Amino acid sequence: MVVKKFTCALIIVLSLIGTLKAESIKINTYLKEDVITLSDQLQLVLEITSDKQVKVVAPPAPQIPGFSFRNVIGSSSTEYSIANKQFFTTYIQTFTYIYNPQSTGTFTIPAFKVKVDKKDYYTTPLTVQVNESTYATTPQKQYNLSPFLSPFGDELFSPNRLEGEVFLLCIPETDFAYVGEPVIISYYLYTEQAIEAFYAESEKDFEGYGKAVFLQPSSLKYENSVYNGKSYKRALIKQDVIFPHKAGRLQMPILQGQAQFLGFLNKTISSKPCWINVKSLPAGAPVGFTGAVGNFTVSQSVSTTKLNLGDALTLTINISGRGNFSQFTAAPFPPVDKFQVSAPYIQDKLANEIEGTRFIHYTLLPRETGELTIPSYTFTWFDSNSGVYRTFKGTPQKIKVHQSNILSYFSGLLDKDKPQALNPLLNLSYYPNNKNYSTELWFWLILVLCALSLIISAFIARDNKLKELEPIAYAQKTAHRILNKYLRQATEAAEKLSSDFYPLAESGLMNYLARKYGISKSLTTSELIDALRMKGLPLELLDQLEEFLLFCQQARFMPGGAEAEKLDEALHQLRSLVQALSRFKPGKESPINTSFTPIQSNMSSKNEEPQ
Amino acid sequence: MKHLISLFCFLILTFALSAQVLNPDSLNAEQTFYLKTLQKLEAEAARGVQNADLFYDIGVCHYQLGNTGKAVLYFLRALNLNSAHKQAKQNLLYIRNLHPELSPEPTRPFLVQLFLNIYDFFSLNRLTITLLILAILLTLSLHWLMHTPSEKEHGLPILAVVITAILFIAFGSMLLVKNHRYRNDSRAVIIANVAPIYHTPESNNVLQTIPEGSVIVVTKTQGNRVQVILPDGTQGWVDSNSIERVVPINNTKD
Numbered sequence: 001m002v003v004k005k006f007t008c009a010l011i012i013v014l015s016l017i018g019t020l021k022a023e024s025i026k027i028n029t030y031l032k033e034d035v036i037t038l039s040d041q042l043q044l045v046l047e048i049t050s051d052k053q054v055k056v057v058a059p060p061a062p063q064i065p066g067f068s069f070r071n072v073i074g075s076s077s078t079e080y081s082i083a084n085k086q087f088f089t090t091y092i093q094t095f096t097y098i099y100n101p102q103s104t105g106t107f108t109i110p111a112f113k114v115k116v117d118k119k120d121y122y123t124t125p126l127t128v129q130v131n132e133s134t135y136a137t138t139p140q141k142q143y144n145l146s147p148f149l150s151p152f153g154d155e156l157f158s159p160n161r162l163e164g165e166v167f168l169l170c171i172p173e174t175d176f177a178y179v180g181e182p183v184i185i186s187y188y189l190y191t192e193q194a195i196e197a198f199y200a201e202s203e204k205d206f207e208g209y210g211k212a213v214f215l216q217p218s219s220l221k222y223e224n225s226v227y228n229g230k231s232y233k234r235a236l237i238k239q240d241v242i243f244p245h246k247a248g249r250l251q252m253p254i255l256q257g258q259a260q261f262l263g264f265l266n267k268t269i270s271s272k273p274c275w276i277n278v279k280s281l282p283a284g285a286p287v288g289f290t291g292a293v294g295n296f297t298v299s300q301s302v303s304t305t306k307l308n309l310g311d312a313l314t315l316t317i318n319i320s321g322r323g324n325f326s327q328f329t330a331a332p333f334p335p336v337d338k339f340q341v342s343a344p345y346i347q348d349k350l351a352n353e354i355e356g357t358r359f360i361h362y363t364l365l366p367r368e369t370g371e372l373t374i375p376s377y378t379f380t381w382f383d384s385n386s387g388v389y390r391t392f393k394g395t396p397q398k399i400k401v402h403q404s405n406i407l408s409y410f411s412g413l414l415d416k417d418k419p420q421a422l423n424p425l426l427n428l429s430y431y432p433n434n435k436n437y438s439t440e441l442w443f444w445l446i447l448v449l450c451a452l453s454l455i456i457s458a459f460i461a462r463d464n465k466l467k468e469l470e471p472i473a474y475a476q477k478t479a480h481r482i483l484n485k486y487l488r489q490a491t492e493a494a495e496k497l498s499s500d501f502y503p504l505a506e507s508g509l510m511n512y513l514a515r516k517y518g519i520s521k522s523l524t525t526s527e528l529i530d531a532l533r534m535k536g537l538p539l540e541l542l543d544q545l546e547e548f549l550l551f552c553q554q555a556r557f558m559p560g561g562a563e564a565e566k567l568d569e570a571l572h573q574l575r576s577l578v579q580a581l582s583r584f585k586p587g588k589e590s591p592i593n594t595s596f597t598p599i600q601s602n603m604s605s606k607n608e609e610p611q
Numbered sequence: 612m613k614h615l616i617s618l619f620c621f622l623i624l625t626f627a628l629s630a631q632v633l634n635p636d637s638l639n640a641e642q643t644f645y646l647k648t649l650q651k652l653e654a655e656a657a658r659g660v661q662n663a664d665l666f667y668d669i670g671v672c673h674y675q676l677g678n679t680g681k682a683v684l685y686f687l688r689a690l691n692l693n694s695a696h697k698q699a700k701q702n703l704l705y706i707r708n709l710h711p712e713l714s715p716e717p718t719r720p721f722l723v724q725l726f727l728n729i730y731d732f733f734s735l736n737r738l739t740i741t742l743l744i745l746a747i748l749l750t751l752s753l754h755w756l757m758h759t760p761s762e763k764e765h766g767l768p769i770l771a772v773v774i775t776a777i778l779f780i781a782f783g784s785m786l787l788v789k790n791h792r793y794r795n796d797s798r799a800v801i802i803a804n805v806a807p808i809y810h811t812p813e814s815n816n817v818l819q820t821i822p823e824g825s826v827i828v829v830t831k832t833q834g835n836r837v838q839v840i841l842p843d844g845t846q847g848w849v850d851s852n853s854i855e856r857v858v859p860i861n862n863t864k865d
Contacts, residue, residue, distance in 0.1 A: 422705055423698040431665040434692050437739035446743055450750040463755035
């Protein structure tokens with residue numbers, strides 16, 4: 001019992017999986033044009049996509065305010081694709097509803113229900129704008145409700161005619177083709193009756209081909225035609241393009257649809273069976289044949305023949321003509337060492353499924369400088385007209401690659417990049433770790449050095465400016481420096497109770513005065529005093545200076561000269577003298593009388609003591 | 612019992628078949644090559660190597676293996692390290708052009724685009740070197756100005772100082788901004804196939820979904836969700852395992 005339950009559960013799960021897998025129906029509605037004029041027709045397209053064949057009846061045309069319904073055209077197509085070595089089939093059923101606009105304005109097409117496989121789906125509402133016609137205001141005849149009007153104004157047949165034959169014919173453009181060669185098949189409605197509309201319900205497919213819709217006229221356009229010796233009116237219903245993938249006698253799809261009389265009578269019609277003979281491609285296909293069948297013209301071009309190392313060039317292969325564009329891919333690029341080659345980027349500019357131009361772009365990045373050669377690219381196809389394989393072999397292209405210069409770094413600043421292929425792998429042997437230079441020591445060291453040099457330079461510039469603009473002030477400044485230097489040395493000597501104080505004080509004063517007043521350093525005391533007197537120094541200050549210098553000369557050799565008390569007193573006198581000298585500005589009236597502090601008078605008496 | 616055994620056999624066969632599809636050995640030669648290369652490169656990145664070329668190569672491998680989100684992420688990482696990485700920039704643009712569901716590159720006025728291109732051209736290290744050269748030039752100009760004798764014309768040295776000073780300040784500011792972005796890039800990339808965007812960190816009401824490879828800006832983290840700003844300016848919350856940041860939070864840079 002338990003086993004049975006388990007089995008049932010498994011079966012349910014499996015069937016559920018199967019059901020879920022089958023749920024791949026997509027409903028899509030869109031307008032061919034959402035802005036039209038009064039003289040245009042509105043085409044509302046309903047597309048039902050599924051991975052299995054489902055029978056769908058055309059849903060009733062939705063009522064659109066401001067529009068009169070005219071016709072519905074049904075079609076179906078099957079798409080085959082291969083992905084990951086799996087073969088996929090997609091069934092597409094399309095219903096095109098045609099309306100005539102009645103007035104200008106903006107109208108909303110309401111959502112409507114579509115029943116597929118017993119399930120209801122709803123479309124999305126759409127908006128259409130109708131403008132005034134830019135052409136002549138006289139209404140065009142083909143938009144009359146009756147489609148049975150010749151372009152010349154004469155009715156082809158009476159719209160009330162209800163008798164006569166009606167049949168669908170499938171007419172292939174050729175009854176012999178090669179595997180892969182596209183063949184257009186046309187479905188014509190032959191009639192002796194007044195058929196107002198035709199709605200293609202379904203297509204019955206057979207094995208051995210893939211197909212796509214080639215042309216779907218939006219209205220029935222009748223012409224006179226003779227079939228089996230009998231005259232009919234015929235209208236093109238649809239054209240499909242067939243891609244045979246199997247040799248043999250292949251039956252073409254049978255189109256089934258409903259012809260409408262008098263607006264309400266329907267008649268189901270199927271196309272008569274037709275076949276084409278498909279022949280296999282001859283053996284011995286060249287290497288690189290990727291399945292292209294048709295009539296092509298192939299050429300190649302390169303974007304540039306001179307470039308800098310690091311820049312890329314694009315090699316483009318143009319394949320123009322008629323063939324199975326949806327069935328072949330790019331041939332592999334020939335092996336090349338001196339370039340990195342991207343995966344191909346394929347760009348199609350096709351007028352329809354089988355005619356147009358295909359561009360295959362390869363991006364090549366040179367690996368080295370010099371004259372490099374792009375090897376010849378080969379593209380092989382089977383020419384269905386002549387029944388032989390043809391190969392396009394491009395001429396090897398010489399490319400000059402220069403060393404990149406400083407200007408090449410700036411190339412591309414103005415370009416808006418529109419890459420046409422993914423750039424390839426760089427595949428370097430070693431990937432160094434990224435260094436952020438702004439966090440490196442040398443970066444900050446250089447900045448600090450720049451700042452330091454500026455500070456030093458500013459001091460030098462200030463001195464230079466002073467020297468240039470105020471030479472006297474500059475001389476005083478430098479003299480003070482010298483004096484401070486010697487005074488400091490003398491002070492140190494005094495603190496150490498060294499008798500060196502006296503010569504240091506004397507030489508400091510001599511150097512200072514020599515630099516400040518531009519006199520010789522090697523003058524005797526009396527000569528120095530005379531020279532200074534000539535410079536206009538106050539007599540009182542000169543006396544004090546002479547007295548101090550003589551004292552220094554005597555104190556060097558007198559006993560007890562290095563005694564603490566005497567040194568301290570001499571240092572005090574020296575300081576007073578320096579202050580007095582620094583306050584005196586040459587060439588100005590001396591302020592000495594008011595600010596000079598006289599040296600204590602006891603100096604002379606104390607100086608005389610050793611004598 | 613026989614029925615049960617046959618059912619089991621059938622199930623095992625089903626799993627074996629699906630496993631075969633996922634087995635790397637069954638992938639074609641190109642995919643195998645990219646898979647092996649990716650493994651090698653990711654091992655290098657796992658060692659902590661920060662290199663724009665390495666990130667670029669990882670991005671190419673991911674794209675060739677169909678991981679658009681990861682490819683976008685690694686191209687952005689390469690550009691974060693070196694904004695002048697031309698190939699990474701082009702590949703990013705290529706992916707955006709191929710996938711219109713991702714926010715396309717906005718069309719900008721010419722001068723704005725030119726400025727952005729110049730900004731990208733000056734990668735962090737190029738900016739640093741340029742700033743250093745400008746600092747030296749500014750120093751020399753100041754030396755020139757300071758030591759020009761007073762009786763001589765000062766116009767030229769003043770002009771040199773003004774120009775180099777303006778450039779120095781501009782490039783210095785650019786370096787600061789770039790350095791800040793390099794360290795604190797708040798962008799992230801959707802790596803899940805489709806990521807639902809929620810109203811609040813707690814709710815399960817889906818605001819909208821966003822496709823793989825979309826670049827978003829992360830503003831806040833709360834639990835297992837992060838607050839993001841979408842390319843169209845919408846704010847919402849997304850599961851943190853659906854995204855990966857361009858600059859990982861735990862990434863420590865020099």
